[in-house]
Every structure is written in C-alpha cells, then in structure tokens.
Amino acid sequence: MWLSEMRRLRFLLLFVVVFFLAACGFRLQGSESFPPEFANTYIQASDRYTPFYRSLSKALRQRGVILTNGPSSATAIIDIRSDVSGQNLTAVSSRNTPLEYETFYSVVFAIVIEGQNVMESDPISLTNRYEYDPTEILGKEDEFERFLNSQADDIARQVLVQISRL
Numbered sequence: 001m002w003l004s005e006m007r008r009l010r011f012l013l014l015f016v017v018v019f020f021l022a023a024c025g026f027r028l029q030g031s032e033s034f035p036p037e038f039a040n041t042y043i044q045a046s047d048r049y050t051p052f053y054r055s056l057s058k059a060l061r062q063r064g065v066i067l068t069n070g071p072s073s074a075t076a077i078i079d080i081r082s083d084v085s086g087q088n089l090t091a092v093s094s095r096n097t098p099l100e101y102e103t104f105y106s107v108v109f110a111i112v113i114e115g116q117n118v119m120e121s122d123p124i125s126l127t128n129r130y131e132y133d134p135t136e137i138l139g140k141e142d143e144f145e146r147f148l149n150s151q152a153d154d155i156a157r158q159v160l161v162q163i164s165r166l
Contacts, residue, residue, distance in 0.1 A: 035166050037113045040066050042074035050083050051152035052107055059156050075113070082108040082123070085148050090129060098132045103144060105151035109159060111166065119166065124158055126151040
C-alpha cells in the first residue's frame with residue numbers, strides 16, 4: 001500500500017512539473033511549428049557557403065521543410081540580406097603581439113511569402129572573445145572556426161523561432 005502511494009505521488013509530481021513547463025511556454029529545441037507557407041522554401045543568399053547558410057538549411061531540413069532550387073517553385077523565400085562574420089583584434093601586449101581576439105557574426109534577413117514582404121529582421125549579432133597564444137596558432141584557428149560555427153548555429157535557431165511566430 002505504501003508503494004502505491006509513492007507511485008501516485010510521483011505521478012502527481014510529474015504531472016505538476018509538465019503542467020508548469022507547458023504553462024510557461026517551454027518547448028523542446030526543434031519543436032517549433034512552422035506556418036504551412038514554409039512547406040517549400042527557397043533561401044536566397046549571395047553566398048551559399050557561409051556557416052550560417054549551412055546551419056539554416058540543415059535546421060530547416062531537419063524540421064521537414066523542403067528547400068527548393070529556385071524562388072519560382074517556393075511558397076516562401078528567406079532572403080538573407082547580410083551575412084557577415086570575422087574577427088577583430090582587441091588586445092595586444094607591450095611587444096605588440098596579439099593577446100585577445102573577438103569573433104563576430106551578424107545576419108539580416110527578410111521573409112517573403114507569395115510576393116509579399118511579411119517580415120524584415122533587425123540585425124542578429126553575436127560576439128565571443130578568446131585569448132590568443134602565438135605558440136598555438138593551429139589550435140587558435142580551429143577555435144576561431146568553432147566560434148563562428150557555433151554563432152551561426154545560434155543565429156539559425158533564432159531565425160527559426162522568429163519564423164515559427166509568424
């Protein structure tokens with residue numbers, strides 16, 4: 001009898017936790033629902049080889065969106081107006097050698113559905129800083145690439161959230 005009371009208590013506790021998570025708007029990553037207009041989407045970009053373009057197209061495919069080869073067969077167009085990334089030197093030593101860099105990634109996009117511009121984004125920008133050690137040049141180049149890819153993934157997730165709110 002005591003064991004069945006514990007099971008009921010666990011079930012009740014689980015129910016309360018799930019209820020509060022649902023009430024606060026919690027969603028599992030990747031569970032955003034897209035408007036039906038995004039069933040066939042074209043991503044318009046000047047450069048199809050950027051980390052952001054790769055992240056966005058991969059994330060859309062994972063959510064069941066079909067990416068078209070041209071705008072004529074698309075029901076929605078994601079127009080990437082700006083996709084800029086890089087790094088800036090932020091600190092140097094007394095010997096004028098680099099000590100710290102800042103990576104940045106910035107994206108501006110628009111959503112076009114049936115020829116109508118339905119959304120124009122503000123710039124979405126992310127930055128990270130990392131220390132530079134001249135004895136670890138290969139490792140720091142890899143670290144820079146990982147930062148850019150991570151920032152591109154984060155921006156792609158933000159774009160997906162904005163699309164799911166349309």
